[in-house]
Amino acid sequence: MDAKRAFLSICIVLSLFCISYSEDVKLNVKVVTSIARTDDNFICATLDWWPSDKCDYGQCPWEQAGILNLDLNNTILANAIKAFSPLRIRLGGSLQDQVVYQFGRTTKCPQFQKEEDGLFGFSLGCLPQDRWDQIHNFFNKTGVKLTFGLNALIGKKKSQEDPILWKGDWNTLNAASLMAYTASKGYKIDSYELGNELSAEGVSARIESVQYAKDITKLRQLVNFFYPNATTRPKVLGPAGFYGKEWFDSFLQHTAPGVVDGVTHHIYNLGAGVDSTLINKVQDPFFLSQVAQTFKDVSTAVKDFTPWAQPWVGESGGAFNSGGKDVSHTFVNGFWYLDQLGMTSTFNHGVYCRQALIGGNYALLNTTSFIPNPDYYGALLWHRLMGSNVLSVSHEGSPYLRAYAHCAKQGGGVSVILINMSNSTSFNVSINADMNLYTDQVSDSVADETGKKREEYHLTPKDGNVQSDVVLLNGNPLKLTQSLEIPEMKPALVDASSPIRVASDSIVFVRLTNFGAPACA
Numbered sequence: 278m279d280a281k282r283a284f285l286s287i288c289i290v291l292s293l294f295c296i297s298y299s300e301d302v303k304l305n306v307k308v309v310t311s312i313a314r315t316d317d318n319f320i321c322a323t324l325d326w327w328p329s330d331k332c333d334y335g336q337c338p339w340e341q342a343g344i345l346n347l348d349l350n351n352t353i354l355a356n357a358i359k360a361f362s363p364l365r366i367r368l369g370g371s372l373q374d375q376v377v378y379q380f381g382r383t384t385k386c387p388q389f390q391k392e393e394d395g396l397f398g399f400s401l402g403c404l405p406q407d408r409w410d411q412i413h414n415f416f417n418k419t420g421v422k423l424t425f426g427l428n429a430l431i432g433k434k435k436s437q438e439d440p441i442l443w444k445g446d447w448n449t450l451n452a453a454s455l456m457a458y459t460a461s462k463g464y465k466i467d468s469y470e471l472g473n474e475l476s477a478e479g480v481s482a483r484i485e486s487v488q489y490a491k492d493i494t495k496l497r498q499l500v501n502f503f504y505p506n507a508t509t510r511p512k513v514l515g516p517a518g519f520y521g522k523e524w525f526d527s528f529l530q531h532t533a534p535g536v537v538d539g540v541t542h543h544i545y546n547l548g549a550g551v552d553s554t555l556i557n558k559v560q561d562p563f564f565l566s567q568v569a570q571t572f573k574d575v576s577t578a579v580k581d582f583t584p585w586a587q588p589w590v591g592e593s594g595g596a597f598n599s600g601g602k603d604v605s606h607t608f609v610n611g612f613w614y615l616d617q618l619g620m621t622s623t624f625n626h627g628v629y630c631r632q633a634l635i636g637g638n639y640a641l642l643n644t645t646s647f648i649p650n651p652d653y654y655g656a657l658l659w660h661r662l663m664g665s666n667v668l669s670v671s672h673e674g675s676p677y678l679r680a681y682a683h684c685a686k687q688g689g690g691v692s693v694i695l696i697n698m699s700n701s702t703s704f705n706v707s708i709n710a711d712m713n714l715y716t717d718q719v720s721d722s723v724a725d726e727t728g729k730k731r732e733e734y735h736l737t738p739k740d741g742n743v744q745s746d747v748v749l750l751n752g753n754p755l756k757l758t759q760s761l762e763i764p765e766m767k768p769a770l771v772d773a774s775s776p777i778r779v780a781s782d783s784i785v786f787v788r789l790t791n792f793g794a795p796a797c798a
């Protein structure tokens with residue numbers, strides 16, 4: 278400690294010469310009980326409806342990535358999805374409440390057009406039947422657990438008194454035709470979701486909470502009718518919008534047991550994609566923590582009113598209006614994204630859907646080349662290493678070091694993620710397994726790690742540039758193989774008795790294979 282202080286003061290005096298210093302941190306992991314649980318497929322990514330002429334801030338970042346245009350023959354896209362085996366995908370977004378399906382009585386199938394009076398500046402659009410077949414063939418081949426977002430405004434009318442309030446009952450006919458066809462073809466649907474961002478204040482449109490509860494109850498009836506076998510029946514999710522206490526409480530109180538399986542809400546806590554301070558926000562732990570109250574509120578509301586359901590983040594892109602052009606697809610965005618995954622897990626969220634798998638500036642895959650961005654690899658490591666039981670973890674070091682611990686997904690032990698948002702401090706982290714249920718006083722480690730190995734995955738940006746699209750794993754760039762496969766991601770095996778070195782501006786996943794954790798047994 279003294280040596281470190283001395284080093285630090287020399288550092289301050291000779292600040293020209295001292296670029297970085299290191300700090301010892303003791304991480305305390307409570308291993309007796311878990312504090313929350315996620316779904317086995319917590320990682321989820323979205324696909325959206327945006328046409329190529331969706332533009333923000335003088336830029337049109339969706340290109341051919343909307344679901345009606347997306348090249349489903351692309352090898353990288355298929356390999357990127359297959360690597361998750363399976364990947365949870367939510368298909369939905371702003372234009373979802375303007376899509377009709379070419380099934381049943383709906384035979385005409387117009388495409389989205391720019392339209393000034395239309396919601397989000399577009400006309401109605403349509404999902405052609407043959408496109409639905411192509412989508413399902415592709416998802417079947419690549420292994421996708423699909424959430425499909427249905428149009429909730431069909432049958433409703435704009436009210437007189439409030440220009441964005443829509444009134445009247447949901448007309449289920451078109452959705453029923455789609456569902457009948459989908460079930461008859463044996464296409465797998467993990468869940469149906471109703472509407473997009475119509476809750477609370479709404480965005481372009483809104484529905485009152487009691488009306489929405491009535492509509493989603495109808496969706497439950499449709500699903501039960503078309504999927505009589507309860508074992509394989511899709512889940513029902515909603516409201517897929519922004520949290521507001523009054524609206525959510527009322528909606529949940531007006532749904533009967535068994536209607537809703539997942540309570541989905543959306544997060545855009547970083548503000549507008551055009552914001553020039555976006556790069557600072559994603560590295561600022563004090564800013565990033567502010568959204569925690571929303572996760573807690575949703576989790577509490579679900580526990581109080583619909584304890585049979587699970588809270589989900591149904592869509593989260595960080596920065597809205599397609600993300601930040603120079604930030605959202607780069608290494609630095611991982612500080613926000615992986616911290617969000619950790620944070621929502623501790624608040625008992627089942628799933629976290631990242632906007633977007635492809636499209637916009639915030640995609641896991643590059644919109645034009647399909648080459649995975651750094652967050653793609655972060656998501657994949659999370660999916661492979663972090664199991665569904667969440668453990669409590671704390672330390673007294675710098676707030677710029679974030680840490681989350683889960684039972685390992687496979688092979689036993691505990692997985693930890695360490696996020697160092699500091700560009701100047703590195704950390705030497707030793708991990709203590711705290712067996713004490715009742716006090717915070719640190720007791721002895723349970724496992725003698727001498728001679729044992731642990732697995733480490735160090736993620737750093739190429740050339741130390743946090744705005745790089747290329748991420749290094751243990752010092753080597755992650756890039757597709759010659760046959761365009763996702764590269765293997767091998768851990769470094771490190772003597773388990775030494776501290777974990779966490780460089781400044783880096784993210785480290787660690788699997789402690791020999792960590793005795795009763796909560797993970």
Ligand SMILES: *[C@@H]1O[C@H](CO)[C@@H](O)[C@H](O)[C@H]1NC(C)=O
Nearest residue numbers: 281299300301704705776778
């Ligand atoms: C942290 O670990 C590195 C490498 O093992 C070592 O050089 C450094 O002195 C350590 N720092 C502290 C503060 O213990």
Ligand SMILES: *[C@@H]1O[C@H](CO)[C@@H](O)[C@H](O)[C@H]1NC(C)=O
Nearest residue numbers: 346347348349350351411414
């Ligand atoms: C994709 O592949 C299918 C079958 O291999 C083919 O029929 C279709 O034309 C291809 N589409 C494009 C856009 O290349």
Ligand SMILES: *[C@@H]1O[C@H](CO)[C@@H](O)[C@H](O)[C@H]1NC(C)=O
Nearest residue numbers: 416417418419420421463465
């Ligand atoms: C793909 O479709 C076949 C035939 O319907 C089915 O047996 C299989 O389980 C499906 N696979 C996935 C991953 O959905």
Ligand SMILES: *[C@@H]1O[C@H](CO)[C@@H](O)[C@H](O)[C@H]1NC(C)=O
Nearest residue numbers: 504505506507508509510511
């Ligand atoms: C329901 O689905 C499960 C899983 O596919 C199957 O084992 C079971 O036989 C089905 N039940 C009925 C009544 O068809």
Ligand SMILES: *[C@@H]1O[C@H](CO)[C@@H](O)[C@H](O)[C@H]1NC(C)=O
Nearest residue numbers: 606637638639642643644645
């Ligand atoms: C896609 O890659 C190009 C070329 O490297 C880059 O200029 C662009 O910013 C990337 N876009 C996204 C959204 O990843």
Ligand SMILES: *[C@@H]1O[C@H](CO)[C@@H](O)[C@H](O)[C@H]1NC(C)=O
Nearest residue numbers: 296556557560699700701741
């Ligand atoms: C570290 O971050 C601060 C604040 O964002 C910045 O002013 C500084 O230039 C950065 N230092 C390095 C070495 O990147």
Ligand SMILES: CC(=O)N[C@H]1CO[C@H](CO)[C@@H](O)[C@@H]1O
Nearest residue numbers: 560675677698699700701702
């Ligand atoms: C304590 C510390 O090193 N803080 C720095 C962490 O990194 C952020 C972003 O790079 C800086 O803004 C802090 O000054």
